[in-house]
Amino acid sequence: MEIALLGNPNTGKTSLFNHLTGSYEYVGNWSGVTIEKKVGVFKNKKANLVDLPGAYSLNPLSADEAVVTEYLLQDEFEKIVNIVDASQLRRNLLLTLQLIEYEKPVVIGLNMMDVATGYGKKIKIEALLNMLGCPVVAISARKGEGCTVLADAVTNHTNTSLLKVDYGKMIEQYICEMSSLVNQKTNLSARWLTLQLIEGNASVLKHLHSLAGKMEVDDFLKRIEAAANKIGKEAAQLVFEARRNVVEDILASAEIMEEMNKEVLT
Numbered sequence: 387m388e389i390a391l392l393g394n395p396n397t398g399k400t401s402l403f404n405h406l407t408g409s410y411e412y413v414g415n416w417s418g419v420t421i422e423k424k425v426g427v428f429k430n431k432k433a434n435l436v437d438l439p440g441a442y443s444l445n446p447l448s449a450d451e452a453v454v455t456e457y458l459l460q461d462e463f464e465k466i467v468n469i470v471d472a473s474q475l476r477r478n479l480l481l482t483l484q485l486i487e488y489e490k491p492v493v494i495g496l497n498m499m500d501v502a503t504g505y506g507k508k509i510k511i512e513a514l515l516n517m518l519g520c521p522v523v524a525i526s527a528r529k530g531e532g533c534t535v536l537a538d539a540v541t542n543h544t545n546t547s548l549l550k551v552d553y554g555k556m557i558e559q560y561i562c563e564m565s566s567l568v569n570q571k572t573n574l575s576a577r578w579l580t581l582q583l584i585e586g587n588a589s590v591l592k593h594l595h596s597l598a599g600k601m602e603v604d605d606f607l608k609r610i611e612a613a614a615n616k617i618g619k620e621a622a623q624l625v626f627e628a629r630r631n632v633v634e635d636i637l638a639s640a641e642i643m644e645e646m647n648k649e650v651l652t
């Protein structure tokens with residue numbers, strides 16, 4: 387079984403990789419780039435863990451992010467470990483939502499809890515896992531705390547009730563249309579492909595061109611833009627706003643800010 391380790395840069399991903407794995411299966415570079423690729427064997431021996439470069443978004447703006455998107459488009463793997471910085475939930479959850487949309491089981495390792503506490507933030511783990519629909523395990527990637535629980539959660543868990551962001555009737559209709567366009571041709575989630583396409587993900591556009599034909603896909607995209615323009619928006623803006631609203635709802639339920647520290651942060 388292959389498991390992908392994904393998260394924003396500087397969230398403790400390398401530290402977590404080292405705690406979760408006991409030995410290497412492979413160390414080299416990602417194909418075509420001089421970015422290190424590491425595959426380790428879980429200490430419980432139940433799976434391999436692939437360390438992916440840190441990424442803020444799946445819409446590749448950097449070589450690191452392009453490696454992540456190409457991996458999601460091309461490689462066979464079973465599950466995702468998403469390391470999330472508890473002190474920067476607002477930013478980190480935007481990536482989490484995109485990983486959940488990919489529709490493979492996701493387990494979250496919630497790191498930097500000490501930093502969050504220092505900022506006066508308390509995270510309600512139960513609320514977070516209820517809203518995201520996937521296991522959330524508090525860890526200290528630096529000290530290795532919680533890593534065994536996380537490894538067991540990842541290797542044993544298969545989640546089926548992941549959060550589904552409602553993007554509104556118009557976009558949801560286009561997601562359905564994409565399903566009929568690609569369902570016979572790929573195992574990738576039509577929902578994820580449509581949303582990444584709308585966001586301008588060039589790797590996904592190229593992939594869809596080869597899957598479903600350039601004319602069909604370009605026309606599909608033009609029709610979505612025209613429909614969004616009718617309501618005075620860009621389609622990518624609609625996607626971003628829907629995700630941002632969900633993140634704000636999650637924060638309202640799962641993050642408590644202690645009064646005395648509010649002034650320091652604003």
Ligand code: BGO
Nearest residue numbers: 395396397398399400401402497498499500501526527528
């Ligand atoms: C240095 N809490 C805190 N406070 N720090 C953590 C935690 C945690 O839970 N987990 C990891 N870190 P990477 P990416 C460092 O290296 O694993 C720290 O980029 C330093 N180094 O120790 O590299 C971790 O792979 C000198 O910090 O993350 C590391 O995602 C002074 O977060 C940093 C201070 O971890 C990034 C920190 C010489």
